Each structure stands twice: as structure tokens, then as C-alpha cells.
Amino acid sequence: QQQVKQSPQSLIVQKGGISIINCAYENTAFDYFPWYQQFPGKGPALLIAIRPDVSEKKEGRFTISFNKSAKQFSLHIMDSQPGDSATYFCAAVRGFQKLVFGTGTRLLVSP
Amino acid sequence: GAGVSQSPSNKVTEKGKDVELRCDPISGHTALYWYRQSLGQGLEFLIYFQGNSAPDKSGLPSDRFSAERTGGSVSTLTIQRTQQEDSAVYLCASSTRDPASEQFFGPGTRLTVL
Numbered sequence: 110q111q112q113v114k115q116s117p118q119s120l121i122v123q124k125g126g127i128s129i130i131n132c133a134y135e136n137t138a139f140d141y142f143p144w145y146q147q148f149p150g151k152g153p154a155l156l157i158a159i160r161p162d163v164s165e166k167k168e169g170r171f172t173i174s175f176n177k178s179a180k181q182f183s184l185h186i187m188d189s190q191p192g193d194s195a196t197y198f199c200a201a202v203r204g205f206q207k208l209v210f211g212t213g214t215r216l217l218v219s220p
Numbered sequence: 221g222a223g224v225s226q227s228p229s230n231k232v233t234e235k236g237k238d239v240e241l242r243c244d245p246i247s248g249h250t251a252l253y254w255y256r257q258s259l260g261q262g263l264e265f266l267i268y269f270q271g272n273s274a275p276d277k278s279g280l281p282s283d284r285f286s287a288e289r290t291g292g293s294v295s296t297l298t299i300q301r302t303q304q305e306d307s308a309v310y311l312c313a314s315s316t317r318d319p320a321s322e323q324f325f326g327p328g329t330r331l332t333v334l
Binding site: 115143145150151152153154155158198206207208209210211212213 | 224253255261262263264265268276279311313322323324325326327328
């Protein structure tokens, strides 16, 4: 019930391409779905987040698509850049409670 | 500083020793979380403090792990009788009381148990 499944584990995309990372959750009580970006040696930083009452949220080159009936959400990075190379974690949370993280996707954007 | 700070940044210890990891949250943040990130793994929740409420300890892996938060601010995570499987990066995060507000993470403490 608390699990968040994330795929792929790693991803290589050419500069200018679209990076897509997928997550699926089980607990329908989750009410907030953030994505975190983590660079080596740093803590995760919030990238973008969505609530289940909307199907899509876009911030710059980053878009979250949310499918409530399928209990799935995904991150799309448009025009991927080498500076986007990092590990991305999806997460889910209910209210004030702890974040439940996916296992992470290591993205490499080749020049 | 404006962000979450953690100390030490790196800690190497011998199996069986006790270690203390410190977290200074963002000023004014009432919620504080500890997570563990093992090599190649996701982030695993350990413990959560919210104001003066009893902490949520449901993620602590064994009774060798404990944490306290003094004065609603600084927190210390203590691992007693460390084991090699305790080797990981320990991350602290803080947030405001608003529901689902952003959790701001510190840089972590990398713990290596020899």
C-alpha cells in the first residue's frame, strides 16, 4: 500500500530529446506527488509537484502527467540538456506524513 | 545559512561504535524528517518530528536507531553498535506545518562503517 514503483532505473537521452520517467502508486490516500532532482553529493531538491485533482502540470521544460484512475504519474523533460543529468525520484505523500519515494532514475543526457 | 545543514558531512566508524548525526533545520520549520539513502537505492523514511507531537518512529529499522529533537529545532540521530549494513547517506529534511509543503533536504551525512 505504501509502495511507489519507478521506471526506468537508468535512462540515456540525447541533448534536445525528451526524457520520460514513470511512476505508479498503490495507496489512493496519497494527495501530493512531488518529483525530486538529486545531483551527486547533494540532497534531493524539489523539481515539480502535482495534486491528484489535475491531470497535468507544466513548469518550463518539466511536465508532470497524472492519471488518477491508473494510479500512475510521469515526468517529461523536454529539450533535455546535459545539465539535467542527475538522479530523479518520484514520491508520494499523504497530508503531513512522510514522503514515500520511488527507487530513482539515473538520467544521462549526452551532448 | 538559509538551508538545512547537517554535520558531519562524512563519518567513518568501526563496527560496534556509536555515532551521532546532527541536523539543523530551516528556521521556523516545525516538521523535521530523517531519511536513509543506501547505495543505488531510493530514500527510506526513518523518523518524523512535528512540533511537540510524539514523533513517528515507524521507519526506524531497529532499536539501535534513535533520534531526538531539542527545543523544536536541532535534531540528533544516534546509531548504537553500528553495523556494516548501516553504511549509507543519512538525509535530514524540514518543512513548514502546511499540508504537503515542500520538504527541504540537507546535503546528508555519508556514514561508512568498517
